[in-house]
Amino acid sequence: MILSRVGCNDVLCKKNMPVLKAACAIVKIVLRGSMVSEVANPSPGHTEGGICPICKSSDVPKFRAVGDYQYRKCRQCAFVFLHPMPNESVLESMYNTGGRITGDNYPKAKSRFHRGLRTAIQLYRFAWRGPVLDIGCGGGFQVEAFRLLGMRPCGLDIGANSIAYARNHFGKSTFYRESFQEFSKRKLKFKMVYSSEVIEHLVDLDGYMRLLNNSVNKKGYVYITTPNIDSDLVPENINDWDVFDPPRHVQFFNPDNLKQLFADYGFTAKRRLYGPKAGLRFIFRKQ
Numbered sequence: 001m002i003l004s005r006v007g008c009n010d011v012l013c014k015k016n017m018p019v020l021k022a023a024c025a026i027v028k029i030v031l032r033g034s035m036v037s038e039v040a041n042p043s044p045g046h047t048e049g050g051i052c053p054i055c056k057s058s059d060v061p062k063f064r065a066v067g068d069y070q071y072r073k074c075r076q077c078a079f080v081f082l083h084p085m086p087n088e089s090v091l092e093s094m095y096n097t098g099g100r101i102t103g104d105n106y107p108k109a110k111s112r113f114h115r116g117l118r119t120a121i122q123l124y125r126f127a128w129r130g131p132v133l134d135i136g137c138g139g140g141f142q143v144e145a146f147r148l149l150g151m152r153p154c155g156l157d158i159g160a161n162s163i164a165y166a167r168n169h170f171g172k173s174t175f176y177r178e179s180f181q182e183f184s185k186r187k188l189k190f191k192m193v194y195s196s197e198v199i200e201h202l203v204d205l206d207g208y209m210r211l212l213n214n215s216v217n218k219k220g221y222v223y224i225t226t227p228n229i230d231s232d233l234v235p236e237n238i239n240d241w242d243v244f245d246p247p248r249h250v251q252f253f254n255p256d257n258l259k260q261l262f263a264d265y266g267f268t269a270k271r272r273l274y275g276p277k278a279g280l281r282f283i284f285r286k287q
């Protein structure tokens with residue numbers, strides 16, 4: 001009943017059998033369509049004490065301005081980031097005044113859930129039986145998809161309305177609404193941490209990376225997605241790129257500097273997955 005109310009597939013109401021059928025169909029699509037390739041290990045190469053959050057270089061000339069916000073681009077590692085960074089409270093207030101998300105309503109609920117199922121099937125072999133954590137879980141669609149595939153997931157988000165929605169609609173899983181610091185104190189460990197379209201928003205990159213490192217079991221995995229500033233799909237005038245909108249997105253990665261960041265926190269790139277959008281999709285493995 002609850003699932004059909006949010007438009008998450010009326011087939012789900014019938015004791016999950018139709019979901020399994022749907023999942024089988026999606027498996028075929030995934031196996032036919034996804035291109036997965038091995039990637040080489042990155043090499044860090046550090047300079048201490050500078051401005052660039054990735055390589056610490058101080059050679060970070062102005063790149064683009066959008067309104068009052070200034071992006072800079074590191075000459076050494078090509079990381080693009082706001083400097084100065086907005087403070088946390090600016091961002092937090094944005095997440096809590098989103099408007100259309102309420103405890104009963106989440107935009108595009110049906111398509112989010114279907115996308116979640118496809119992703120869960122792609123990640124099945126890395127997160128089989130779990131436990132799995134979704135950092136930035138929003139309305140809990142991916143968590144529910146993981147649960148249906150038997151992965152024992154939970155979700156973490158700072159958005160009060162998103163978490164209210166997730167708890168209302170996907171009550172069989174646990175959803176935490178707290179800061180990374182607070183969550184870290186729980187000392188929970190996971191087989192896989194999933195974090196999609198989150199890292200580009202974060203002012204405290206180091207806090208996030210430490211949370212990933214502390215939350216993943218040895219030899220466990222992190223699945224991460226974020227926009228790819230090096231993609232051919234980025235418009236020639238980058239200011240026309242729809243995700244190039246501070247302060248919502250405070251930083252942009254390319255494949256190399258994302259791998260460098262993860263290497264610095266003890267992760268090796270295991271797989272890169274390719275999709276239709278201008279995005280990076282990586283599976284990292286903890287050493």
Ligand SMILES: [Zn+2]
Nearest residue numbers: 052055074077
């Ligand atoms: Zn750099």
